Amino acid sequence: MLRSLSVRVLIALVAGLALGAAGAAYGGGGVKALIEGVESVGSLWLNTLRMTVVPLLFAVLVVGIAGVADAAATGRLALKALAWFFGLLLIGCAWTIFFNNSLYALWPVDPTGAMALRAGAPPPPPEVTATPSFAQFLQALAPTNPIHAAAEDAILPLVVFAGFFAFAVTRLPEVKRLSLIQLFESIADAMVVIVRWVLWAAPVGVFALGLGVGLRAGAGAVGVIAHYIVTVVLAQVGIIILANLVALVVGRVPPGxxxxxxxxxxxxxxxxxxxxxxxxxxxxxxxxxxxxxxxVTGLVLPLAVSVFKMTSPVANLGVAIFVAQVYGIDPTPLQYAAAVIIALAVSVASVGLPGQVSFFMSTGPICLALGLPLDLLPILIAVEVIPDIFRTVGNVTGDMAVTAVLGRDPAEAEVDAA
Structure with missing residues (x-):
């Protein structure tokens, strides 16, 4: 069991919180200074992980979007499948924003526990409180300098540029197109190797960060982390129910x-x-x-596994909304619109990445779009093993539901009979 990275990281988090709380309760000034020194190791580990976000995001977006464009060129059935995928992903995003914010209104995050989690983290940037006008939002969509946008963590303009670049790649001659796709696949693979190296040290980094949280909060953060798990899982359960209804009602499959x-x-x-x-x-x-x-099964299911993760935007937005609740931030509708665009893009781009890699690569850009710090994500990675079960169950439910619907499409039945 200890061979599992998720288990080791979870143990490291619990140990860090416990030792940090013990140091706060029974240690003197020297112990607290020692813990704060060890905590800097966790910050170094977090920064090492963050440095891969922008190049990994851009590379996988180019490869992912180019792949979807190629899939759309395979025919009418693929276009129907992609339409279903996009529609269900969009519904999932809307559901998550409505459900999670409503749930937090009825069951708010404990202020003491929230203060514990954000203790030691940098305050949100001042621009979070500023509400851009719709004209400013539109103007910012196209980056005047993509490199500057990447350096400033302006994720939405970077995603827009990556989309234009990816579709332009699909219009190149085949030799050049394949060369560029292979180049960005190689860049993405190299970033994944770096992230795996960093995640190999995840127990050490999370332990160091957990020490700081435990020092300032004691056990008060545990309840907030449990709150996070419950809210993210419930949002995914809702979309899993929707996927089953699609199969039963639209696909007309008997329940048994x-x-x-x-x-x-x-x-x-x-x-x-x-x-x-x-x-x-x-x-x-x-x-x-x-x-x-x-x-239908030969085309739709491989395509679904390649580009469709029904519960990923649900879980990723749920993570970002939880972080916003911890920091007491109320994102604007325009910020949510940007977050939805990024959630849809990275849900396609992150397919095939390892679990911990895809978690940080998917949730990090969404948090940046909402103006949120990323410092809580390593703590949440430690407990991701539980929501990840529901992610996978929801994803395969959506895959089979869309396949069942398209398998009973009269037009496709006529083609199959012919």
Whole structure:
């Protein structure tokens, strides 16, 4: 069990919080000074992780968007699938913003625990409190200098530039197009290697950061972390219910048949926490149990695993909304609009990345779009193993639901019969 990075990081977090709380309660000034010195190691680890965000984000966006454009060129069925993917992702984003903010209004984050979590973290930048006009928002979408935008963590303009660049790549001659895609795949792979190196030291970094939180907060932060897990999981459960309704109502699959077909896939998702690992089971159950034509399962399910993660925007926005609650920030509608655009983009781009890598790469840009610090993310990575189970279950539920719907499309049935 200790071979699992998630388990080691979780143990490191608990140990850091406990030792930090003990140092605050029983240690003198020397102990506290020692803990603050060790905490700087955690800050160094966090900065090392942050330095990969912009190059990794840009590279995977180019590869991901170019891949979607290629998929759209494969035919009508692919376009229908992409339309379903986009529509469900957009619904998931709207659901998360509404549900999580409503839940926090009814069940607010404990102020003492929130203060504990943000203790020692830098205050939010002053521009968070400024509400840009719609004209300023539109003007800022296109960066006059993409390199400057990257240096300033202006994520939305960078995403817009990456989108234009990626679609321009698809219009190049095949040799040049493939060369550029391979270049950015290599850049993304290199960044992933760096992140894996940094995550190898994650138990040390999270332990050091946990010491600081425990020193200033004691056990008060534990309840807030549990609050975070519950709210993020509940938002994902809501979208999982929606995916089941899509299969049952729109796909007209009998409930008993649907749950029999999905049961083996759900077990695989729970055990592996990998949508790709569930692909063989999804194809088998969709073909044999749901009687979806091979032509549909052969295209839609691999495409879904490649570009569609139904619960990822839900979970990623949920993380950012929780961070906003901890810092007492109320994002504006325009900031939420920017966050939704980024959540949709990174949900496509982060497919295939390791769990901890995709967590930071997906949630970090959304937090930056909302003007939030990233200092809480290493703490939340430590407990990501629980929400990640629901991420995977929701993703494969959405994949199979869209496949069931398209498998019963009259137009596709006529093509299959022909």
């Amino acid at each position: 048949l649907w749950f029999r077909a999905f049961a083996p896939v759900g077990v695989a998702a729970f055990a592996t926490q990998s949508s790709i690992a569930c692909l063989p089971a999804m194809i088998e159950q969709s073909r044999d149990q749901l009687r979806v034509p091979d032509r």
